[in-house]
Amino acid sequence: MVKAFLTLVFLCVGMTISAKTLIHAGYLFNAENGTIEPQMSIVIVEDRVANVLEGYVNPEPDDIYIDLTGYYILPGLIDMHVHLTNESSRNAYLERVTWNAADYAIRATKNAENTLLAGFTTVRNLGDSDTVTISLRNAIDNGIVIGPRIFSSGKTISSTGGHGDPSNSLNQRLTHDLGPKDGVMNGEQEAMESVRFRYKENADLIKFTATGGVLSNAKDGQNPQMTLNEMKAIVSTAKDYGFKVAAHAHGAEGIKRAVLAGVDSIEHGTLMDNEVAALMRDNGVYYVPTLLAGKWVSDKALLEGYYPPFVEKKALEIGPKLQSTFSMAYQAGVKIAFGTDSGVSPHGENAKEFSMMVKGGMPAKETIMSATVYAADLLGEKENLGSIVKDKYADLIGVSRNPLENISILETVDFVMKGGKVVKEP
Numbered sequence: 330m331v332k333a334f335l336t337l338v339f340l341c342v343g344m345t346i347s348a349k350t351l352i353h354a355g356y357l358f359n360a361e362n363g364t365i366e367p368q369m370s371i372v373i374v375e376d377r378v379a380n381v382l383e384g385y386v387n388p389e390p391d392d393i394y395i396d397l398t399g400y401y402i403l404p405g406l407i408d409m410h411v412h413l414t415n416e417s418s419r420n421a422y423l424e425r426v427t428w429n430a431a432d433y434a435i436r437a438t439k440n441a442e443n444t445l446l447a448g449f450t451t452v453r454n455l456g457d458s459d460t461v462t463i464s465l466r467n468a469i470d471n472g473i474v475i476g477p478r479i480f481s482s483g484k485t486i487s488s489t490g491g492h493g494d495p496s497n498s499l500n501q502r503l504t505h506d507l508g509p510k511d512g513v514m515n516g517e518q519e520a521m522e523s524v525r526f527r528y529k530e531n532a533d534l535i536k537f538t539a540t541g542g543v544l545s546n547a548k549d550g551q552n553p554q555m556t557l558n559e560m561k562a563i564v565s566t567a568k569d570y571g572f573k574v575a576a577h578a579h580g581a582e583g584i585k586r587a588v589l590a591g592v593d594s595i596e597h598g599t600l601m602d603n604e605v606a607a608l609m610r611d612n613g614v615y616y617v618p619t620l621l622a623g624k625w626v627s628d629k630a631l632l633e634g635y636y637p638p639f640v641e642k643k644a645l646e647i648g649p650k651l652q653s654t655f656s657m658a659y660q661a662g663v664k665i666a667f668g669t670d671s672g673v674s675p676h677g678e679n680a681k682e683f684s685m686m687v688k689g690g691m692p693a694k695e696t697i698m699s700a701t702v703y704a705a706d707l708l709g710e711k712e713n714l715g716s717i718v719k720d721k722y723a724d725l726i727g728v729s730r731n732p733l734e735n736i737s738i739l740e741t742v743d744f745v746m747k748g749g750k751v752v753k754e755p
Contacts, residue, residue, distance in 0.1 A: 349374055350393045350723075350749065353385045354402040356731070360701040360716040363694035365401070365733065373723040376748035380719055397727050397744060400755070403697065404717050405450025405724030405747060406739070407704035408679050409617050410575075410596055412672030413437040413444070413465065413479070414457045417625065419635055425495070430459035437465050441476030443677035446753050448742035450724040451478040451704075451714055453668070455536045455575055455596065456485035458495065463531055475752060480708060482575065483532035484512035486523045486563060491554035492542030492577065520555075520562035528570045535567040536575045536596075540583030543626055543643045544636075544673065550643035551580030551600055560590035573709055575617070579647055581605050588614050594666065594707055598658065599623070599650050606661040615666045615707045616658050620685040621678075622670035623651030655689040665691070666707045667700035680739040683732075693736045723749040 350373040357369040370386040372379040388394040414433040415421070424432075437457075444452060454462040466479035487493025489506070494513050496505065507513035509522035524535055539560065541549040555563075560576070567574045568591070576587035579599040587595060588608050594615040595601075601609070609616060627648030629635045636644060659665060667686075669679045686696040705715025713722050727744030745753035 348391055348393050349379070349389075350395065351386065351388045352395045352402070352725070353398050354400065354727075355398040356401045357381070357717065358401065358403040358697065358732070360404050360698055361718070363698055365731065368398075369402075371402070371717060371723075371725070373749050376723055376750075378717060378719055378721055378723050381717060395751070397755075400727035400729060400744060401731055401738075402717070402725055402727050402744075403732070404701045404715060405722075405726055405745070406448050406680070406700045407451040407453075407667065407708070407714065408444070408449045408477075408669055408671065408700070409453045409594070409666045409704050409707060410455050410619055410668030410670050411444065411452045411676070411679070412456060412670070413440045413452070413454050413676065414461050415672030416440065416675070417629070417673055422637060430461060433457070433459070434461045434465065437461055438468075438474050438476070440672070440676040441465060441469065441474070441479070444671070444679065445475060445477045445747065446742075446745060447677045447679055448726040448739065448745055449477050449679055450726075450745070450747045451708075451710075452480070453534070453575070453708065454479055454481045455577075456482060456493065458484060460484075460530050466533075477747070478714075480533040482534050482536035483527045483530050485577070486512045486514060486520070486527070486535065486537035488538075488554045488559070489513055489515055490547065491538050492540065492545040492547070492550075493538040494545075514559070517558055517562040520559045521566040524563055524566040524570065524572070528572075532572075534573045534575065535563065536577065537563050539576045539578040539587040540580045541643075542577060542579065543647050544640055548639055550647050551583070553580065553583040553586060555583075555586070557586045557589060560586055560592075564591040573707070584609075588612055596668065597622075597651070597670075599647050599654055601654060601658065603657070603661065606658050606663050609658075610662045610664070613664065615703075616663045617666050617668035617707075618651060618655045618658070618686070619668050619670035619673075619682075620651050620655055620689070621682045622673040623648040624685065625674040652685065652689055655686070655691075659689065659691050664703065665695075665699050666704045667696070678740070680737075680742075683736045683739050687736050693733045696736060697732060697739075722747075727755065 485493040626644035630644035702715040
């Protein structure tokens, strides 16, 4: 009888589970303390966890039963830095002048599906154009397409010519001076306007570029590109509107300014020094390392013609330094949340970041916590996400081996449930 219920639920993959669902988990990862608990029962009603019980509770006649006694069950993973509209290729810079918003939207839909099937049930999309990922977020929430929960920053806020100015290096006939509506600002007043335009377009958070970046076709990848007062104007306005703030930053001075301005997270943080790491730690600012992106760009920069000359030079200088910076930041006690910058690397391969974090000195259990409870804390969603406990969303993944002994098993997820819906079965 129990096996009949299992057959029934897998016939309903992708459909909403409306009855009470009972899952028997062979091993359950407790993200609150990083331990693994054997033989647990998870009770799900609609899209939430109703209870978590020790031992294998007998299913009632009307229950939908899922037998995962041979699997390690973890909370749905959270990637705090993705770009669903992007996909690295030799044509990426040409696409800027040949693609339309609809092209990016279609690609983002497929990337979102790949991300969810890889076990990432929630992502933070940090930068797009034409509100593509905001629309995609709404389509996913309304059940039109499948994908992770998306928290989108909408358009990245940048200074003129900065990392995030979409007109960088384009033919002069194709470019013009952009303004706050386009996420390009100069001065405190325009900084505030830029935030308000993100509120108007229904973004979930704010992202700005405190320094240069690797993939923008501009000379410097690490120089400060906003004044401290401009950053403070962005952050203070964002807080008025209830936004969390993420700051892209590579160079130490730009990171320092962003931390002093009051940001919630530093993305990449490649060239932070001990002083800046201590400042982040003491101010409770999260670090989102994106190690996978650093390795990807440094590898691709070795291929002739893959990147424009400016980008190739920056990729070789900055990309390889992320790994050692991560180790230093972890040893310094900086709070770390998982993020990959996928879109720089392929979507669906997000879990490769875990092995790189372990290589950098972080224990496997903490890498998983960085992608669950710590990420949920940075999102401001601790009540809903990050662990398998009563009243939180029923976001679960299953793998066939113990991830604390072999973290790379998270690269081959067998079971995915998002909000009580089975989207991938063993």
